[in-house]
Amino acid sequence: MEFTIKTGSPEKLKRACIVVGAYAETRLTPSAEAVDQASGGVLSALLARGDLDDKAGATMLLPLLPGVDAERVLVVSLGAQEELNDKAYRDALNAAGKALAGLRGKEASVSLAEAEVPNRDLTWRLRQAARVVAAAAYRFDAPKKGADESAKRGIKKIQFLIPGKSSKALTTAVAQGLAIAEGMALARDLGNLPPNVCSPSYLANTAKKLGKDHKLKVTVLDKAQMSKLGMGALLAVAQGAEQPPKFIIMEHRGGKADDAPVVLVGKGVTFDTGGISLKPSAEMDEMKYDMCGAASVFGTLQAAAQLNLPINVIGVVPATENMPGGNATRPGDVVTSLSGQTIEILNTDAEGRLILCDALTYAERFKPACVIDIATLTGACVVALGKIPSGLLSTDDALARELTDHGQSSGDRVWQLPLWDDYQELLKSNFADMANIGGRYGGTITAAAFLSRFTKAYTWAHLDIAGTAWISGEAKGATGRPVPLLTEFLIARAGQL
Structure with missing residues (x-):
């Protein structure tokens, strides 16, 4: 267009x-x-x-x-x-x-x-x-x-x-709007693809193409490389699947070489059966959308590169399927994450936080200005907030306010939930440093509390997009959210809003 x-x-x-x-x-x-x-x-x-x-x-x-x-x-x-x-x-x-x-x-x-x-x-x-x-x-x-x-x-x-004369600021605004829409379109396309097409390898190949088209540096780690690094939590999710997992890093280096980057981490579960903790069959087809966090990172990186934003942005996408099988992770298994912390897996359907925790630990190496993870993480978020705002949890109030303000401006709204230390008690385990679930209540918060244990080295926020990443029913399809929020956040950080 x-x-x-x-x-x-x-x-x-x-x-x-x-x-x-x-x-x-x-x-x-x-x-x-x-x-x-x-x-x-x-x-x-x-x-x-x-x-x-x-x-x-x-x-x-x-x-x-x-x-x-x-x-x-x-x-x-x-x-x-x-x-x-x-x-x-x-x-x-x-x-x-x-x-x-x-x-x-x-x-x-x-x-x-x-x-x-x-x-x-x-x-x-x-x-x-x-x-x-x-x-x-x-x-x-x-x-x-x-x-x-x-x-x-x-x-x-x-x-x-328009009334009056045009200006560079106005033409830039139009270009920004179009770039956001095209980033949303990429995210929607990836989300809408059938899961037998949009595999972890497909995402990796898409990243490579994005790198060629938009001059992004792209690195893809395979299972052996992840194992060598010690990504035990991510690989625990992947071990029941035939499709090989991929760990994707995309870098837009528009700022100065020593500028701390914004790191976006997107959950990339290309299909989620729940694993051994199998989901109900009704609407399981919609679990192809469990990679919409990853898709939003792709769309946002494309928009940032298309606008040539003078800022460093890094996208990190852990990609895998979550499948049942003879080699699948069992409830009760204990795994060691990249951070060295051990995790008792009480529910294999709480897999998104397992792949994210290794990605969040990996993000430390970039010495980031901030890290934002985006994930279709919990059904509890849909129950709490419906399908209008995304859930926001953060250990930094200033970053939370920044995201809230840009959510309001872009129309891609968020609502902040508490992340008090009291919730950490719910993750106690007799057999590991922590359990991967915190019980029946406050599921969105305990999921974020789990992730917060891997983010001590930097400023961090978490977006739970389980209610906003796609629409069900007759108009079923991916929405492209939160690409508008994330891109406007980056535009502002680059001083161009």
Whole structure:
């Protein structure tokens, strides 16, 4: 998709479609007023008749509107003007993006960024516009017999109409939004692939391709190398699987050589049966999404490299399947992690923390500015928070606030849960330094408490994305979250937000 910025009025633009906004009670944005005047009041008459719902994101498509040179006018509701907020603005953009993705034509102009969202400047509005409109056009290229007619549709060139002159800051904001959307698309593609395709080796090959395309340094460790290092926790998860595990390191070196990097660690369980502690069969197919933490690291690294951010970012992805088998880890086994700490495995379905703990120990060698791990870690997080925010736990309040603020700005929100030392008591084991589960209560917190034992050497935060990484039901598919949050966090750290 190609985005540009243009100033001017929309009614004389020869486009496949122009997009204008309208508020409840037939109030019009400036571009909609210009279209209404050109059409002799047709637009306001239709709105007065109630043809457009007042809810933000409702749409009305008008072909061949008199006095307007565009082939179609798409009117998008912004809701009540006095209630316009971040969500309503994004809902309108998402509706516009989906509508444009279903049209035939070469070029469209979108004027929604002229809507004045409280406490949000034009730079923010354009960054959101590019990201949301591009993400709304996402299609997964599913392996199906026959041509997909919908793939032939979609307007690929979009101009954002703005009041006043363009600037470098505004064009940068659009580029950032597009890079985030494309990073989300990569994360969604990886998540949506079937697990017989997206194996640990597939992720490793994807990393190598990403390295070639975006000048990332990529290192892939195999099982023998992991064993030599002493990654006993990760290999315990992998030992029941036929697919060989991979440990993937991707490095974007955009900052100075001695700048401490941000390290992103993504859980890469490409399919999770639960192992010997077998999961129920219902919806087990969705356990292909247990690598969405890893996918978000891929997407974020791509966005950072695409924007050439002047910051050092390292992605670390431990990748494996979790399968039952004659050689699979048993409940009651004790393993030694890379840190030297021993772990009693009471539940083999609590495997994500086992592969992450070795990756978190490995991250020490980079002397990081901070480490953020991202994982579809606990069903308890979905129970606690639903599927709207990701769970956030951290041993550093300043880092937690930073992530919370960027979650609010990007719309990729998080909610912080406590990580008090009291929870460490629940991980006691009679046979090892710790158990890998903490009992029935506070599962999201005890999982993070477990991980915190491997992060003493640096500033750390944990994102539990079990509720936000994918959608179930009829619209089933990966969401690409938390690529928007992570990328905006990196953009800000690079001083370009």
